Amino acid sequence: MFSHNVTYVFRPGGVxxxxxxxxxxxxxxxxxxxxxxxxQNNWLTGLIILGAIFYNSWVYGVACLVGTVTSTVTxxxxxxxxxxxxxxxxxxxxxxxxxxxxAFMSQNFTNGELPSWRLYLYxxxxxxxxxxxxxxxxxxxxxxxxxxxxxxxxxxxxxxxFAVVRFAHLxxxxxxxxGLPSPVQGAGDQYTWTTWxxxxxxxxxxxxxxxxxxxxxLIVLGxxxxxxxxxxxxxxxxxxxxxxxxxxxxxxSMVRGxxxxxxAALTAIALGxxxxxxxxxxxxxxxxxxxxxxxxxxAISVALSPIGMPAFTSAFVIVTLLMLFAKGFFPGLVPxxxxxxxxxxxxxxxxRRHVEQAEARGPAVG
Numbered sequence: 001m002f003s004h005n006v007t008y009v010f011r012p013g014g015v016x017x018x019x020x021x022x023x024x025x026x027x028x029x030x031x032x033x034x035x036x037x038x039x040q041n042n043w044l045t046g047l048i049i050l051g052a053i054f055y056n057s058w059v060y061g062v063a064c065l066v067g068t069v070t071s072t073v074t075x076x077x078x079x080x081x082x083x084x085x086x087x088x089x090x091x092x093x094x095x096x097x098x099x100x101x102x103a104f105m106s107q108n109f110t111n112g113e114l115p116s117w118r119l120y121l122y123x124x125x126x127x128x129x130x131x132x133x134x135x136x137x138x139x140x141x142x143x144x145x146x147x148x149x150x151x152x153x154x155x156x157x158x159x160x161x162f163a164v165v166r167f168a169h170l171x172x173x174x175x176x177x178x179g180l181p182s183p184v185q186g187a188g189d190q191y192t193w194t195t196w197x198x199x200x201x202x203x204x205x206x207x208x209x210x211x212x213x214x215x216x217x218l219i220v221l222g223x224x225x226x227x228x229x230x231x232x233x234x235x236x237x238x239x240x241x242x243x244x245x246x247x248x249x250x251x252x253s254m255v256r257g258x259x260x261x262x263x264a265a266l267t268a269i270a271l272g273x274x275x276x277x278x279x280x281x282x283x284x285x286x287x288x289x290x291x292x293x294x295x296x297x298x299a300i301s302v303a304l305s306p307i308g309m310p311a312f313t314s315a316f317v318i319v320t321l322l323m324l325f326a327k328g329f330f331p332g333l334v335p336x337x338x339x340x341x342x343x344x345x346x347x348x349x350x351x352r353r354h355v356e357q358a359e360a361r362g363p364a365v366g
Contacts, residue, residue: 028043028086029085029088029091030046030065030068030069030088030091031043031044031045031046031047031050031088032086032091033046033068033088033089033091033092033094033095034049034050034064034068034088034092035049035092035222036087036088036092037092037096037207037208038207038219038222038223038234038266038269039230039270039341040222040223040226040230040343041087041088041226041342042226044226045222045223045225045226046088046222047222048218048219048221048225049208049218049219050065051218052210052218052219052222053099053208053210055215055218056110056111056205056211056212056214056215057112057210059102059112059114059115060102060103060208060209063098063099063101063102063112063115064095064098064099064208066098066120066123066127067094067098067099067123067127068091068098068127069091069094070123070124070127070128071090071091071093071094071095071097071127071130071131072088072091073128074127074128074132075131080131080135090134092150092153093130093131093133093152093153093156094127094130094131094153095208096150096153096157096208096209096312097123097126097127097153097156097157097160098123098126098127099209100153100157100209100312101122101123101126101157101160101161102115102119102123103173103209104161104172104173104175104176104310105119105164105170105171105172105173107173109173109174109175109211110211116169118170122160125160126156126157126160127156129156130152130153130156131152133148133151133152133156134148134152137151137152144325145337145338146324146325146338147275147324147338149270149313149316149320149321150266150312150317151317151321154312154313158312161309161310162309176309176310177308178306178308179306179308180305180306181302181306184249184250184251190252191246191252191255194256195242195246195252195255195256197213198256198258199256199258199261200216200238200239200258200261201213201214201215201216201217201238201258202216202256202257202258202261203216203237203239203241203260203261203264203265204216204217204219204234204238204258204261204262205219205262206257206261206262207219207262207266211257211258213258216238219234220234220235223269226343227344227345228345229272229344229348230269230272230273230343230344233265233268233269233272233273233344235265236268236290237261237264237265237266237267237268237272237290237293238258238261238264238265239261240264240268240291240294241260241261241263241265241290241293241294242255242258242260242261244260244291244294244295245294245298248295250298259301260297260298262316263294263296263297263313263314263315263316264290264293264294264297264316266313267286267293267316267319267320268286268290270316270320271285271286271289271320271323271324272286273344273345273347274341274343274344274347275320275324275335275336275338275341276327276333276334276335277334277335277336277348277351278344279333279334281332282334285323285330285333289320292319293315293316293319293320296318296319297311297315300314300318
C-alpha cells in the first residue's frame, strides 16, 4: 500500500490567503466546503463554483451558503477537529443538503423558489444533521481508512424528504411525485448533438442540482484551477455515462438532462487519481467504476420512483465505497491513504518518487 506522512486535512490549494484573524477565515472555510463536494481543497475553486450557482439561480446560491455555513458552524460549536473544519470537510454535505432540499421542494427545479421561513429552518436542521452523520460515518469507517463521501448528505436528505408528506407547511415539489416505472421504447432515434453537449455539461452541473449545461462547464473550470486531472475525470465521467446511456437506449430527456452523468462524474474524480494513484490499472479501474455507476443510478432511481424519492448521489456513494473497500485484495492498484490525499497530481508525483527511491535502493538482500 502506498502510504506517506503528508497530512491531508489542511493543505491549501491554489493561491494562499494572507494570515488573517480566525473570525475572518469563515469565508475561506465556507468556500473550501463547497469545493470539497468535488474533492478539491481550494477556496478559489469553491468561489468559482459558488459564482456559477449564483449565475444560474441566486436562490440556490443562498441555499448553498446556508447549508455550508450551518454544517460548518455545527462542527465548530461541537469542537470538531479544527483542521478538518478549515479544510471544508464538514461543509460539503451541508452545501448539497441546502441546495437539494430547496430544489426538490420547489415547483421550478431549474431556478428554484425562495423558501419559506419554515423550509429555511428545515434546511438549517438538515445541514446541521449532516455534520453529525459525517462524524458518525468517519468513526465507523476509520479502521478501514475509508471516507464518508457524500453519504451524510444522502442519508440526511432522504430522511428529511421522506418526512415532508406528514407536514402540511412543507409541500413537496413535482419531482417528488410517486410513479411506477415503465420500460423505455424507441429512445434511440431521438438523440441529437444537443443531447451530447447539454448532457455532458449538465452531467457535471447536476452534482450541485444545476439544470444548466453552462454551469457544468464552469464547475469543470473551477476544478481545473486546482487539478487538471480531476477536471478531466469529471468530464470523462460525464461523457462515458452519457455514451453508456445512449448505447443502452435511455430516454433522451434524461440523457440531455445529465441525470446519468453526475454520479459517474463524482466516481471518476474519486477513483481517478484522488483515492487511487492514476496508474494504468487505476485508470481502467476508474473506467469500470464509471460504467457501473451509470447503471447503478438507473437501478436506484427505478427502485425509488414508486415512493417519489430521488436517488441523489447514492449510486456514487455505493459504487465508490465498494471499490475502495476492495483495495486490500487488489495489489495491482495503488491506494492513497485518506489523510494523505491532496490532488491527483500530488498523489501521482509522490508515488513516482516513492518508486524511484525504491529502485535506487535496489532489491532487498537476505
